[in-house]
Amino acid sequence: MEEKNLPIFEIGPCESGYQLGFLIGQRFTKQIRSRLATDLIFQNQLLPFAQTKQSQTLLKSLSDANREKFPSYWDELVGTAEGSGVAVLDLMLLNFRKEILPFVPKTAVNLDADAEDCSDVLVVSDSMAVAAHNEDANIALLGHTYLIRATLPNGPSFTAYTYAGELPSCAFGFNNHGMAFTLNSVPPSEDEIVAGGIGRNFISRALLEATNMDDALTRIRSSAASVGHSYNLIDIKARRILNVETASRNRFSVWEVQETPFFHANMYLHLQIQEVQDENSLSRQKRAALLPKQTKADFLSLLGDTDDENYPIYMKGPTLYTLCTALLDLDDQTLSIIEGNPKEQQVTHVFAMSPRIHAD
Structure with a gap:
């Protein structure tokens, strides 16, 4: 493949x-x-x-x-x-x-054509600080992704999982300031969408240059987005993870991830927004609540779960496909990419996320 x-x-x-x-x-x-x-x-x-x-x-x-x-x-x-x-x-x-x-005018053919789903399980406890992320997309994206490791003028650099033709990264990435992120789509209803605002791809591209958590939050808050999104912001040096849910008209809500593992699929959990009911996301949310979440292996097993035949957490088509799984370990300061079912832990890439000493 x-x-x-x-x-x-x-x-x-x-x-x-x-x-x-x-x-x-x-x-x-x-x-x-x-x-x-x-x-x-x-x-x-x-x-x-x-x-x-x-x-x-x-x-x-x-x-x-x-x-x-x-x-x-x-x-x-x-x-x-x-x-x-x-x-x-x-x-x-x-x-x-x-x-x-x-x-785009709705037809019976295209109503669900752009369904897009990712799942994250996050924790910051005394024993571990981890973000595990399934990158799910339309099966058309198979073979159309790549990793960009870019150095910008004056020294900043980033590593970003990138969809062909799109700005880095609408998926996940990290930079040499010790900041990283993963993303989850959320489906606000049509009257929650503002035409002609800032695109989500441009906001996440800006996050690749964030210098710390406050800077990342400012970059999100200062962008008048058209469509809502969910950002999992990771500060390696501060050992913090925030889930930030956003919507148009500069609405946002911040949830600090702590010792209780936090699972996020593709629905709003703490920002009160009218949204499209998504049975796929609801099913994954309910299934994740039942599964063990004590260790990194548990997290990967959860993201590899296929118990629900209609709406599995780990997806293999025919429409949605889990392209890869990213495991970001704040204590080891590594990002590992797993291709195939993550419960098998077949790591294909490991990147050091160590922030440079003079990052700020």
């Missing part, structure tokens, strides 16, 4: 966002073009919608707002498109898919 050989691209120091994006696009041209050709959500929903008159105001407001808020990341997106020889519009549609799809 392609994903057993998850490519890693080490890059930098880069002089600009455009150069970073261009080199990524150049290196992963094959994966980006393949994704655009095979991603049915892109082909059947996003691209046709982008050709309609009613899409133009939305696309312009998204591009204007995000270019103004994050000019370097916008240049990165443009560079990725030009480096891979694809249209900038195509990568806009991929990066803003969560901000666009609520406004």
Whole structure:
């Protein structure tokens, strides 16, 4: 299977966002073009919608707002498109898919087409401080992911699991300031979504440069997001994990993870928001509550659970697929990536997350 050989691209120091994006696009041209050709959500929903008159105001407001808020990341997106020889519009549609799809006319075919699910189990106790994360996505993403290890001007660097054609990272990553994160989608109802705001991919790209927990929270709070999201923020030096749930109109709620293990699927747990009822997420939440959560092995076994045939925590298709599992250990200061069922603990990559001494 392609994903057993998850490519890693080490890059930098880069002089600009455009150069970073261009080199990524150049290196992963094959994966980006393949994704655009095979991603049915892109082909059947996003691209046709982008050709309609009613899409133009939305696309312009998204591009204007995000270019103004994050000019370097916008240049990165443009560079990725030009480096891979694809249209900038195509990568806009991929990066803003969560901000666009609520406004695509609904049909019986596309109602659930962009279901996207991740599961996290988190704890900070005397004996361990761990974040374990299943990266779940549409099966079309198989073979269309890679790891970016980038050094930016003036020394900052990050490692990010990246979807082909998207900004690093809509999944998980860490930097040399000792900050890391994993992400969970949440499904706010349509009247909770604000057209033309800041995209989730741009906010998580900004988190890759956060210097500490306060900085990460500020980066989230200062972005007027279109669509809600759940962020698991990890400060290695402070040995802290926060779950931050957000929604449009600058609403957010912060939950400090402590000795009671905290499981988060794809539903709001502490921010009061009208949301789409998701049976998949509810089932995973209920199942996780029943399983042991005392050790790292327990966490991995939980994330590998397939007891519920309809809505397993570990997914193998036909629509949703667990691309990999990430285990972030704050005490060992390592990020391990497991491909295959995590309960088998077949680690394929281990990265040191040790913060540099003068990070702040």
